[in-house]
Every structure is written in C-alpha cells, then in structure tokens.
Amino acid sequence: MIETIHAKFDHVERKLDVNDVLHGLRKVWQSSSTHKFNQYFWQWHYAIKTEDVEGLPLTIVIAVDTRNRTFEVVTRW
Amino acid sequence: MVNTVKTHEHNCNESLREIKATPDARYHFRDSGLPNVYLAGIRYFVCGVCKKIVKVEIPAIEELMGAIASAIVTKTSPMAGVEVQFLRKRLGIKATDFAAMIDASPEQLSRWENGHNALSGSMDRYIRIAYTFISRDERLRALMEKVKHQFVQWSTSIHGAGANECIFAERLHNQKWRAEAAPVAA
Numbered sequence A: 001m002i003e004t005i006h007a008k009f010d011h012v013e014r015k016l017d018v019n020d021v022l023h024g025l026r027k028v029w030q031s032s033s034t035h036k037f038n039q040y041f042w043q044w045h046y047a048i049k050t051e052d053v054e055g056l057p058l059t060i061v062i063a064v065d066t067r068n069r070t071f072e073v074v075t076r077w
Numbered sequence B: 001m002v003n004t005v006k007t008h009e010h011n012c013n014e015s016l017r018e019i020k021a022t023p024d025a026r027y028h029f030r031d032s033g034l035p036n037v038y039l040a041g042i043r044y045f046v047c048g049v050c051k052k053i054v055k056v057e058i059p060a061i062e063e064l065m066g067a068i069a070s071a072i073v074t075k076t077s078p079m080a081g082v083e084v085q086f087l088r089k090r091l092g093i094k095a096t097d098f099a100a101m102i103d104a105s106p107e108q109l110s111r112w113e114n115g116h117n118a119l120s121g122s123m124d125r126y127i128r129i130a131y132t133f134i135s136r137d138e139r140l141r142a143l144m145e146k147v148k149h150q151f152v153q154w155s156t157s158i159h160g161a162g163a164n165e166c167i168f169a170e171r172l173h174n175q176k177w178r179a180e181a182a183p184v185a186a
Helices: A005-009 A018-026 B061-074 B081-091 B095-101 B106-113 B121-135 B138-146 B148-157
Strands: A002-004 A036-038 A043-051 A057-065 A070-076 B016-020 B037-040 B043-047 B053-057 B165-171 B177-183
Touching: A018 A043, A018 A057, A018 A070, A018 B061, A018 B081, B061 B081, B061 B121, B061 B138, B061 B165, B061 B177, B081 B095, B081 B106, B081 B121, B095 B106, B121 B138
Parallel strands: A002 A070, B037 B165
Antiparallel strands: A002 B053, A036 A043, A043 A057, A057 A070, B016 B043, B043 B053, B165 B177
C-alpha cells in the first residue's frame, strides 16, 4: 500500500490511521460513482464509501496500479 | 489531479527522490496509530525541492500491522494506552463494544487509551490474552503454544519499567516483517 502526503496528514483531526483504512477496506463497502481519471499519472481514482473502526462514515480514495498490483491510498476522510 | 502535491511554486511529484529506510536511517511510521514505530526495508519518496515526504511504499501492510501487534503483546513492559487502542482497532472492535467485553465503562477505556489513567497489571495481561485469542494471529498463537510452559514466567515478567521504548519493524530478506519493542538509544 502506498500513501500520499495528503492521505497521511490532511485529516489528522479524525485520528484516522492505517487500522481504520484496513478495517474500512475489509468491510462490505460501496464504490462511489465519482470516479476520476488522473491524466498526470494516467490512472483512475476510485472513491470507496465505508466505515472506520468506530462505525463512523469513512471515504477512501484509491488509485489502482494494475501493472504493479498495488494500490495507492490517495486520501481518506 | 488529486494526488499531485503542489507547494507554493513547485510540484513535489516532479522532483521525487527515492530513499530506502535502513536500520540506521529508519522511517518513522506515525500513521500506524502509535507514536513509536520505526520501519526499515521500505522505500519512501521525498520532494527534492522542499524535502517533504510525498509518498511511502509499505508492502504487505496487513502482515506488518500483525507483526506490530505481536510485538506489543509479547513485550515485557506494561502496555501504553495507545497500544491498547492499537490492539482494539486491529481487532476492528468499537470502543463501546470493547469496553463491555473487558467489563469496563466506555469512559474508563477512553481514559486508558488517552493515557490519563494507567492500566492495572491484571487488565494489561487480560487484554493481551484476549487479543491473542480473538485475533487468530497464527504466529502469535504458535508462539504462545511454543512458550506455554514459560507463560507464568513471561506473565510475571511484565513490570513497571520501559517508558522509553520504541517498536522497530524491519522487512527481512525473506519478505517477512519482524517487529520488536526495543529501548530507545540514549
């Protein structure tokens, strides 16, 4: 998993950490319809609507790198 | 472009410099939820202009988080509040549910997790054992099985010292994570 600086530091007020992101991805989640194509990196960004460990709504934006079989957590809030 | 970091006059993604974290130059893994976790054997990228960390690449993150949890459960110093919170969140249990499970009030658990109150020795041991059984962490359970005869010795070795500790996790040549609690060098 790769995390950008935006994902790591821009939503510190909620004290979300890697455990919340992993928990949110493990749960049954919904894919939001607001996909965006990033021309700079030539990849799609997907918004995932799920919950953190405390059961509060959590949105995770990921960018998938199919060639390297990795995904990047762009941001979460 | 969502993941393009722009700072004042430059775009950080256009001048990335790769750095490999080593045992001598560790990466401070603040996003683990713990303040004292350091990694080696991973790559991260800093902006060549403003020197900020732009990206961190952590392989096998589930295994790493499990290794950190194992290091917490098996260390001999008392658990800090944030470590209790780490284990709870690792199990994916809400604070209110976890408080009910260990027969504490949500307020009491909150005070432990925030470091306002210290855990009693028996509650410390109980949470470690509960984590071991609930997590189904095979590595931890295998370790417990292996050292079952030493359990009493381990359990009684948890003492009041160990405030200046960090957790050091290293990615080994066999692509596995190894993590352990270690004293902070003076």
